[in-house]
Amino acid sequence: MIRSASLVLILLSLPAFALADGMSLEQIARLQQVGETAVSPDGRMVAFTRSVPRDLADDEDGSAWSELHLIDADGNEFGYVTGAVNVGNIGWLPDSSAITFVAKRDDDEHSTLYRIPVKGGEARSIVSVGEGVVDYSIAPDGKRVALVASKPEDEAVEERREKGFDAVIFEEQWRPRQLFIGQLDGGTEPEAVAIDGSVQGVNWSPDGDRLAVRVTPRQLVDDTLMFQRIRIISPEGEILGRIDNPGKLADVAWSDDGEHLAFIATETIKDTRPGRLMVAGKNGGEWAHLMEGLEGHVIDVDWDGDRIVFLSHEGVESRVGSIEPDGSDQRTLLERPALAVADVEVAGGRTVVTASTPEHPREIYQREDGSDGARRLTDSNPWLAEVELARQEVVTYEARDGLEIQGLLVWPLDYDEGQRYPLILAVHGGPESHYSNGWLTSYNLPAQHAAAEGYVMFYPNYRGSTGRGVEFALLSQGRPAQEEFDDLVDGVDHLIERGLVDGERVGITGGSYGGYASAWGATYYSDRFAAAVMNVGLSDKIAMLGTSDIPQELYEVHYRTWPWEDWELYRQASPIRHVENAKTPILILHGDADPRVDPTQSRILYRYLTLQEDPPPVRLVLYPGEGHGNQRAASRWDYSLRLMRWMDHYLKGEGGEPPPHELDYGPFE
Numbered sequence: 001m002i003r004s005a006s007l008v009l010i011l012l013s014l015p016a017f018a019l020a021d022g023m024s025l026e027q028i029a030r031l032q033q034v035g036e037t038a039v040s041p042d043g044r045m046v047a048f049t050r051s052v053p054r055d056l057a058d059d060e061d062g063s064a065w066s067e068l069h070l071i072d073a074d075g076n077e078f079g080y081v082t083g084a085v086n087v088g089n090i091g092w093l094p095d096s097s098a099i100t101f102v103a104k105r106d107d108d109e110h111s112t113l114y115r116i117p118v119k120g121g122e123a124r125s126i127v128s129v130g131e132g133v134v135d136y137s138i139a140p141d142g143k144r145v146a147l148v149a150s151k152p153e154d155e156a157v158e159e160r161r162e163k164g165f166d167a168v169i170f171e172e173q174w175r176p177r178q179l180f181i182g183q184l185d186g187g188t189e190p191e192a193v194a195i196d197g198s199v200q201g202v203n204w205s206p207d208g209d210r211l212a213v214r215v216t217p218r219q220l221v222d223d224t225l226m227f228q229r230i231r232i233i234s235p236e237g238e239i240l241g242r243i244d245n246p247g248k249l250a251d252v253a254w255s256d257d258g259e260h261l262a263f264i265a266t267e268t269i270k271d272t273r274p275g276r277l278m279v280a281g282k283n284g285g286e287w288a289h290l291m292e293g294l295e296g297h298v299i300d301v302d303w304d305g306d307r308i309v310f311l312s313h314e315g316v317e318s319r320v321g322s323i324e325p326d327g328s329d330q331r332t333l334l335e336r337p338a339l340a341v342a343d344v345e346v347a348g349g350r351t352v353v354t355a356s357t358p359e360h361p362r363e364i365y366q367r368e369d370g371s372d373g374a375r376r377l378t379d380s381n382p383w384l385a386e387v388e389l390a391r392q393e394v395v396t397y398e399a400r401d402g403l404e405i406q407g408l409l410v411w412p413l414d415y416d417e418g419q420r421y422p423l424i425l426a427v428h429g430g431p432e433s434h435y436s437n438g439w440l441t442s443y444n445l446p447a448q449h450a451a452a453e454g455y456v457m458f459y460p461n462y463r464g465s466t467g468r469g470v471e472f473a474l475l476s477q478g479r480p481a482q483e484e485f486d487d488l489v490d491g492v493d494h495l496i497e498r499g500l501v502d503g504e505r506v507g508i509t510g511g512s513y514g515g516y517a518s519a520w521g522a523t524y525y526s527d528r529f530a531a532a533v534m535n536v537g538l539s540d541k542i543a544m545l546g547t548s549d550i551p552q553e554l555y556e557v558h559y560r561t562w563p564w565e566d567w568e569l570y571r572q573a574s575p576i577r578h579v580e581n582a583k584t585p586i587l588i589l590h591g592d593a594d595p596r597v598d599p600t601q602s603r604i605l606y607r608y609l610t611l612q613e614d615p616p617p618v619r620l621v622l623y624p625g626e627g628h629g630n631q632r633a634a635s636r637w638d639y640s641l642r643l644m645r646w647m648d649h650y651l652k653g654e655g656g657e658p659p660p661h662e663l664d665y666g667p668f669e
Helices: 006-013 025-029 155-162 221-226 382-386 447-452 470-474 483-497 513-522 541-547 551-559 567-572 575-581 600-610 633-652
Strands: 033-039 046-052 065-071 077-081 088-092 098-103 112-117 124-127 133-138 144-150 177-183 191-193 198-204 211-216 229-233 239-243 249-254 260-265 276-281 284-289 297-304 307-314 317-323 331-334 340-347 350-357 360-367 374-376 392-398 404-410 421-427 456-461 501-511 531-535 586-591 618-623
Touching: 025 447, 025 633, 033 088, 033 340, 033 350, 046 088, 046 360, 065 098, 077 098, 088 133, 098 133, 112 133, 124 144, 133 198, 144 198, 198 249, 211 249, 221 551, 229 249, 229 260, 229 284, 249 297, 260 297, 276 297, 276 307, 297 340, 307 340, 317 340, 317 350, 331 350, 392 483, 404 447, 404 483, 421 483, 421 513, 421 633, 447 456, 447 633, 456 483, 483 501, 483 513, 501 513, 501 633, 513 531, 513 575, 513 586, 531 633, 541 551, 541 567, 541 600, 575 600, 586 600, 586 633, 600 618, 618 633
Parallel strands: 033 360, 177 198, 239 284, 421 456, 421 501, 501 531, 531 586, 586 618
Antiparallel strands: 033 046, 046 065, 065 077, 088 098, 098 112, 112 124, 133 144, 144 177, 177 191, 198 211, 211 229, 229 239, 249 260, 260 276, 276 284, 297 307, 307 317, 317 331, 340 350, 350 360, 360 374, 392 404, 404 456
């Protein structure tokens, strides 16, 4: 579908169900939101992707579609590539005449780079290479493009596999990603550029004479997470410089004049998340840390002329600011309470952000010149204006050792003064993550639906969370399941003391590290929780390190010791060590293809609990083909139903034996 009018798209996207007080799980399943954004070089237009969940009543099951849309110079929205599509890596030609994107369409064998003219017309394939384009950067002359793609499999290996010789040699059969330079007119085959290691991303300098390439030793997850380094090369492959940043690396951005390179990284390999703003010269070498002591984490970076524009998350709020490359003259450009900014982009003098609020998921906002305000440009869910939403509040409380902890509280929709309510404690993963004061509702943490059903939901940023500076994030590292999880219980006690929560009806849930916390709540802290729902969580710290795809990250950043150096630390921090305490009914959910937290983590907890003399109610649900979090619409819908039914049964209902395992899938069955 090309250039369909925005009004038609909005009408077609309205959910086919009656709106009522509060939010339903079905409404959550249909929520759309903005994904990527790209401002045209002349600053007049904004291209963006929109995530559109599949409608299980009509569509084949799968992950959400990703559509391409455009906001033109007059502020009108048009759909450019919509429907059953998956568009990503969007960008622009230097003259702003066409949007570029990566997709696998029609008869494409692999992911391909496309262009679509903004004045109308069909999308046209530019180039594909290797096993498919995973990243690209267009030269400022608009004639060449740098491409990143995996090295094709050897034909002999493929032929042997077809004959049944398909043995998997663990962590030895990886193929590197390569850098290629091609022509945008597609006249010749792209040529490989020799680089040691595996290429993860590329940024062409505005000068056109060099590229910043992010490289890892191997194409393994641990390497991509911990050992990305920056190499400065010529288009012909000559090494011009290098930046040997330690630890994790995030965004990289050239200055408009090509003289500086800003990047988000860590200062030591022990930092939990890249959140420090660095800048180096165009030849790499030494770098400067521009905002030492920031009580927050830098999330995104761009340039506006000769100034760096950055996005930082500070506590539960967000700030867009700018700073000189020498670290002087820092200014705040946009800072609005309850506007949770996810990324920032600047082009042609225009600053655009994607952000959510407690009233809506991620949308596009434009910073208004000369002020710290922002104007909303998109509305992906116009029907949300008719849904009554619960109040959201920033909460600060003191942990038992005096440390100040922040969190976000979603009140019951029909709150009555003096009444105590059941609580669902929502624990984030990571732990190098945090909740921001924006939209908190999702398939696995359905805050607004829970509020409509008479629950309190609380989202604490316990010690070890990001958003409050490096020192705060490091507080829990090397001390798993100690003070960090005490902070959770202290938050519950704070809400009980406020007279809001019934301490006998407290549930806990979360995914990944939040799933670990849920297992801890159901075992070590079983006397405090009446229900638990554990998602892709861990239960055995020893086996976790041995089966995960990130052992170096776990050691360097989180554990700080190997199991054989401190067996007791690992044992005591494992929920299975405390199963004899367990009385909490626990629902365990896991994707059976999870490479990060192996599904055996859920199986072993289930088995140990069921083997107790007086076992608590326990159920294990595995999702075929799902990884570290559900992506398919059917798996998400199943998850939402099971989560709420478990909490209802044990926090509001009769309890006892688990509810029946069969589900009524309602409108999607």
